[in-house]
Every structure is written in C-alpha cells, then in structure tokens.
Amino acid sequence: MHPDEINQVEKTLSVDLSLKKNGFTLQAKFSAPAKGITAIFGPSGCGKTTLLRAIAGLEKNVTGSSQFGDVDWIHSDIPTHKRNVGYVFQRSHLFSHLDVRKNLLYGVKRTDVNKRRIAFDDAVSLLGVEKLIDKSVDTLSGGERQRVAIARALLSGPELLLLDEPMAALDHQSKSEILPYLEKLHQALSIPMLYVSHATDEIARLADFIVLMENGTTYKHGPLLETVADISSPLAEQANAFSILEGECDTHSEKALLTSVNVDGNSFRIPYTSLDGEGVVRLRIVAKDVSICLDRPLRTSILNVLESTIVDIKDNEEKGQAVVKLTVGRQFLLARISLYSKQQLSLAVGDKVFAQIKAVALVR
Amino acid sequence: MLDDASISALLLTLKLAFLSTSILLVVSTPFAWWLTKTKWKGKGILEAMVALPLVLPPTVLGFYLLLALGPNGPLGSVLTTLGISSLNFTFAGLVIGSVIYSMPFVVQPLQHAFSQTDKRQMDAAATLGASPLDRFFSIAIPQVKRGYLTAGVLGFAHTLGEFGVVLMIGGNIPDETRVVSIAIYDHVESMEYSQAHYLSGTLLCISFVMLLITYMSQQKVKPS
Structure with a gap:
C-alpha cells in the first residue's frame, strides 16, 4: 500500500439488499472496497443489472441496506438524484433531444461546484470525444455513444461509478475501442467503480475485486485473483473456468517472436508483444488449457511448462472431471483434467508436478 | 369583403380559441x-369522461353546461357565493364550455406522446442528479414537442368550429359571445350569402393551413 493511503480511512460499499420483481427474487450481500474496479460477474439473467439498478435507486420496493461510506442509501430512503452515483447503461441512453455537448453538460449543471470531480475539458479528452462535441447523438456509432455516456456520467461528479455491461451491446471492433478508455479511467481517476459483466476477458482485464452472482443471489466476493482461483466456487465448475496471474515483463526476443513475463520467478513465454513501459501485466489461463505431467516433458511444442505443487483438488463425478489448483510462486493456477487421468497419475494434494500450459492470454 | 360585425366575430373566435387552448395545454x-403513469384501475372512468365530447351532440353538452352554470346549478351557485354572477351568456362561460368541449383533442395527443417517452432516458437523468420535476421539464416535455403541436392545433381548430355549445350557453351577443360559427348561421338565416361565404372561407383556410402545418411537420421528422 502506498504510504499516503495508510492514514486514509478506507471507505467501503456494503450491500445487503433484497427485492422481488415479477416473480424474480434478488438477494445480494457483499462488501467491496470503495476503490478500483469491482466486477459483478455472473451469467446473463442472474440479476446483475437489477442489483446495479437497486444500488442506484432505480428499482422500487428494495429492502435492506446499501451503505456507502457513512450513508445508507436505502435505509435513509435517498432518491436516485441525490445518491451521487454515475451510471453507464448498456445502451448509453443519451438524451435524444440534445446534442453531445448538452448531454455532457446535463449532469454538470446539476452538480455543486465543490462536488465536481473532473473538469469538462479533462473528461472530454480522457474519453476522446473532442471531435463529437457538436454532433447530434443519433449520428454517433455505438462505441462513440458509449464514450459520451461515460464522460456524461463522470461529469456529474459521482462518488461511485456504476457500469452496466457497457460493452455488451457493441461489436468486437467498438469493444476494443472502449476498453483502453476504461483502463485509463481506472488509472487516472480515483472514482471507485462497480462493473457488471458476464465476459471473462473484460473482468480479467479490468477488475481488482469480484462479486460472483447466480440466480439472483451473490454467493462469493473477494479480491479477483484469489476468488477466481477458488476451486470450491461454482465458477471453477464452468466450462470457461480460468485463473489470472500477474507478472512483470522480462525480456523481449523479436527474433524468436516471444516475450517473456516473470510471474513470481516463473517465466511465461507468450507470443511477441511490445510491453515496454508497462508495469504489472495480467495473464489469463483457461483451466482446460492446462495439463499435468509427473515428469518434465522434454521434447514438446508447448512453451510453458512449470514445476508446481498441487494445493487442492475438486472432483466432479458427473462430468468425469477434476479441477486441480496449482501453485505458481505465491499465485495459483487452475487445471482441468479428466478423473481418469487423475487416478492414473494418482494425483494428491502436496504432489510436485509439472503443469503444461497450452495457451496464455495476455489481458493487460 | 368582411363587414365590421364579421371581423369582430372572427377576432372574438380567435381570442376564444387562443385562450381555451392555452388553458387546456x-x-x-x-x-x-x-393518466400515462398511473396504475389506478379507475382511470378508465376519467378517460371516458374526457372523451365524451367526441361522441355527444354539442347541444347535449351545452344543455348540461347551461344548467350547471345557471344561478341554481352546482357551478353557478358556487360562483354566486363568491360574488360572481352567472356565467351563462358571457365570454367567460364560453371559455369554460370550450375547454370542456375541446379537452379530448388536447389530452389524447398529449397522453399518446407521453406514453412514448423513454423511461430509460428519465432514469439516466435521475442518475445525473435531476429531481422528478426537473426530469419532467428537461426530458419529458422537450421530447414530446410534436405532441404539443398536435394537441395545440387540434384544440385550437376544434374550438374555432364550435357551434352547438356556444348556441346553448353563449347565445348571440356581439363582441361577447357572437363567434364565427354563429355569425355564419345568422348570415345564412338572413340570406346574406356573400358574408357567409367570406366567413366560411376564412375559417376553412385557417383550419386547413393549421392542420397542414401539423401533419407536414410530423412527416418531416418521422424518418429519424
């Protein structure tokens, strides 16, 4: 932790709320640090958006509490317009009767001067909307609309920014156009964000903290890296179970078309990418791309083979599979293997093995 | 050309239509x-009452208004205790009659327009710090401009053509209740066809031009 931050009282967002709506019940209980990006992750239709709307005060008949700092928004019955949250909707919802500039100014005009967190020109340049400013909103592309919507939300001086799958309605091209802006926000501003998504790549890239949801209920929350590597959670059972490792760029070898990333002393070789000047990078490794060998494979096309220790195993009899949690320095890697292999190799917790990793994705 | 009496009838009609429309809006x-937002099950009763002038003969409406506004009527007696004498056969009485008579032509287009407002843009406005009233004036109303144009024009044009109600509660007092439709009737009764022509033609043109502007303006904006 940075020395300046130690003396600051850590603000948190504590949510413990429930609501019933058209036969659907939402039960959410979690607390998250009021800094960085907290992802709310779960399959489509599990109630993520409803949860976010309830936090913003846009849903009726919400009971429980939603404490941000010293204020309980639900208990004190504070209406949306006094909650000091910014909200970025899946489909922008820009005001159709106003041009881009007036859309951006809408929130500015309604925010006390001393509560503003970012100057108009700074927000405009941070989101790269300078050239759009005098355009009518219906001439904008999906990605442009969303950037305007993010700038509009920032300009209302929010203490908490809520993002509801801001990229779900965009095509691949526009997505890769938005992501860098979201990362810039993360780095440039100290506004905490709740980020709803069902896309693992976005989460792996952006989130610091994660809240897991299913069927209207939050079932787990915690720091991203630990939480996704927890094999007892339903996330590890899913086909796309993954783990995330953080490391630093080691060496480049343009000739060999490889870049090496150092994760707690283990070297990961990935297809050549220029990472000069980048600090910590993240690697996402899908569990089914990791296999286990008892002896070091000597002649293999697989680039990344590391020595590791099994720390946990979870069997899934139904699918005939097992998820194995392995160490990588102080971090963890998940491997999905068949139950048959597990028995053949008689794998057990504490065993020293070799992990063969077929694919590594550099997410940031 | 139009004689003085006809011109004064025309001006009175425009004044009546303008006032009634303003009050109605x-x-x-x-x-x-x-009506758009309520979930109250009884709202159909109110909607039916507002729509009544669309189907009732104006004389029926006029007859009930005549009774209500008379010194012994429910409205009239309240007004009498407030020191206001009967509104029958006055311009004020005509305004009240017109407001009721033209109400469906204003309420219905507005209700339709409001039902099209984007709830999600209202939500966005709330998260940007706008109170419910602020959202109504800054988002809902500007977005239904065309609804207001339709409501205003229909209310205005319909008041211009009012006859039965005026006949029952207004009578035929020059500069007070003698509106164009009554004047035309008078001219025809007394065989002054040329004055009837001028007035009828003027009314026809005004009404047509107003409706034309409304419909043209709606067509222009639709494709977006």
Missing part, C-alpha cells in the same frame, strides 16, 4: 402525464 399537461 396547461391543465392537460399534468393530467395527461398522470
């Missing part, structure tokens, strides 16, 4: 909004 705005 102000009164109907919250009413139409409420």
Whole structure:
C-alpha cells in the first residue's frame, strides 16, 4: 500500500439488499472496497443489472441496506438524484433531444461546484470525444455513444461509478475501442467503480475485486485473483473456468517472436508483444488449457511448462472431471483434467508436478 | 369583403380559441402525464369522461353546461357565493364550455406522446442528479414537442368550429359571445350569402393551413 493511503480511512460499499420483481427474487450481500474496479460477474439473467439498478435507486420496493461510506442509501430512503452515483447503461441512453455537448453538460449543471470531480475539458479528452462535441447523438456509432455516456456520467461528479455491461451491446471492433478508455479511467481517476459483466476477458482485464452472482443471489466476493482461483466456487465448475496471474515483463526476443513475463520467478513465454513501459501485466489461463505431467516433458511444442505443487483438488463425478489448483510462486493456477487421468497419475494434494500450459492470454 | 360585425366575430373566435387552448395545454399537461403513469384501475372512468365530447351532440353538452352554470346549478351557485354572477351568456362561460368541449383533442395527443417517452432516458437523468420535476421539464416535455403541436392545433381548430355549445350557453351577443360559427348561421338565416361565404372561407383556410402545418411537420421528422 502506498504510504499516503495508510492514514486514509478506507471507505467501503456494503450491500445487503433484497427485492422481488415479477416473480424474480434478488438477494445480494457483499462488501467491496470503495476503490478500483469491482466486477459483478455472473451469467446473463442472474440479476446483475437489477442489483446495479437497486444500488442506484432505480428499482422500487428494495429492502435492506446499501451503505456507502457513512450513508445508507436505502435505509435513509435517498432518491436516485441525490445518491451521487454515475451510471453507464448498456445502451448509453443519451438524451435524444440534445446534442453531445448538452448531454455532457446535463449532469454538470446539476452538480455543486465543490462536488465536481473532473473538469469538462479533462473528461472530454480522457474519453476522446473532442471531435463529437457538436454532433447530434443519433449520428454517433455505438462505441462513440458509449464514450459520451461515460464522460456524461463522470461529469456529474459521482462518488461511485456504476457500469452496466457497457460493452455488451457493441461489436468486437467498438469493444476494443472502449476498453483502453476504461483502463485509463481506472488509472487516472480515483472514482471507485462497480462493473457488471458476464465476459471473462473484460473482468480479467479490468477488475481488482469480484462479486460472483447466480440466480439472483451473490454467493462469493473477494479480491479477483484469489476468488477466481477458488476451486470450491461454482465458477471453477464452468466450462470457461480460468485463473489470472500477474507478472512483470522480462525480456523481449523479436527474433524468436516471444516475450517473456516473470510471474513470481516463473517465466511465461507468450507470443511477441511490445510491453515496454508497462508495469504489472495480467495473464489469463483457461483451466482446460492446462495439463499435468509427473515428469518434465522434454521434447514438446508447448512453451510453458512449470514445476508446481498441487494445493487442492475438486472432483466432479458427473462430468468425469477434476479441477486441480496449482501453485505458481505465491499465485495459483487452475487445471482441468479428466478423473481418469487423475487416478492414473494418482494425483494428491502436496504432489510436485509439472503443469503444461497450452495457451496464455495476455489481458493487460 | 368582411363587414365590421364579421371581423369582430372572427377576432372574438380567435381570442376564444387562443385562450381555451392555452388553458387546456396547461391543465392537460399534468393530467395527461398522470393518466400515462398511473396504475389506478379507475382511470378508465376519467378517460371516458374526457372523451365524451367526441361522441355527444354539442347541444347535449351545452344543455348540461347551461344548467350547471345557471344561478341554481352546482357551478353557478358556487360562483354566486363568491360574488360572481352567472356565467351563462358571457365570454367567460364560453371559455369554460370550450375547454370542456375541446379537452379530448388536447389530452389524447398529449397522453399518446407521453406514453412514448423513454423511461430509460428519465432514469439516466435521475442518475445525473435531476429531481422528478426537473426530469419532467428537461426530458419529458422537450421530447414530446410534436405532441404539443398536435394537441395545440387540434384544440385550437376544434374550438374555432364550435357551434352547438356556444348556441346553448353563449347565445348571440356581439363582441361577447357572437363567434364565427354563429355569425355564419345568422348570415345564412338572413340570406346574406356573400358574408357567409367570406366567413366560411376564412375559417376553412385557417383550419386547413393549421392542420397542414401539423401533419407536414410530423412527416418531416418521422424518418429519424
């Protein structure tokens, strides 16, 4: 932790709320640090958006509490317009009767001067909307609309920014156009964000903290890296179970078309990418791309083979599979293997093995 | 050309239409909004009452208004205790009659327009710090401009053509209640066809041009 931050009282967002709506019940209980990006992750239709709307005060008949700092928004019955949250909707919802500039100014005009967190020109340049400013909103592309919507939300001086799958309605091209802006926000501003998504790549890239949801209920929350590597959670059972490792760029070898990333002393070789000047990078490794060998494979096309220790195993009899949690320095890697292999190799917790990793994705 | 009496009838009619429409737009705005938003099951009763002038013969409406506004009527007796004498056969009485008579032509387009407002843009406005009233004036109303144009024009044009109600509660007092439709009737009764022509033609043109502007303006904006 940075020395300046130690003396600051850590603000948190504590949510413990429930609501019933058209036969659907939402039960959410979690607390998250009021800094960085907290992802709310779960399959489509599990109630993520409803949860976010309830936090913003846009849903009726919400009971429980939603404490941000010293204020309980639900208990004190504070209406949306006094909650000091910014909200970025899946489909922008820009005001159709106003041009881009007036859309951006809408929130500015309604925010006390001393509560503003970012100057108009700074927000405009941070989101790269300078050239759009005098355009009518219906001439904008999906990605442009969303950037305007993010700038509009920032300009209302929010203490908490809520993002509801801001990229779900965009095509691949526009997505890769938005992501860098979201990362810039993360780095440039100290506004905490709740980020709803069902896309693992976005989460792996952006989130610091994660809240897991299913069927209207939050079932787990915690720091991203630990939480996704927890094999007892339903996330590890899913086909796309993954783990995330953080490391630093080691060496480049343009000739060999490889870049090496150092994760707690283990070297990961990935297809050549220029990472000069980048600090910590993240690697996402899908569990089914990791296999286990008892002896070091000597002649293999697989680039990344590391020595590791099994720390946990979870069997899934139904699918005939097992998820194995392995160490990588102080971090963890998940491997999905068949139950048959597990028995053949008689794998057990504490065993020293070799992990063969077929694919590594550099997410940031 | 139009004689003085006809011109004064025309001006009186325009004044009546302008006043009635203004009152209607102000009164109907919250009413139409409420009708759009309420989940109250009895709202059909109110909607049916507002729509009555569309189907009732204006003389029926005029007859009941005549009774209500008379010194012994429910409205008239209240007014009498307030020191206001009967409104029958006065311009004020005509305004009240017109407001009721033209109400469906203003309330219905507004209600339709409000039902099209984008709830999600209202939500976005709330998250940007706008109170419910602020959202109503800054988002809902500007977005239903065309609804207001339609409501205003229909209310105005319909008041211009009012006859039965005026006949029952207004009578035929020059500069007070003698509106164009009555004047035309008078001219025809007394075989002054040329004056009847001028007035009828003027009314026809005004009404047509107003409706034309409304419909043209709606067509232009639709494709977006």
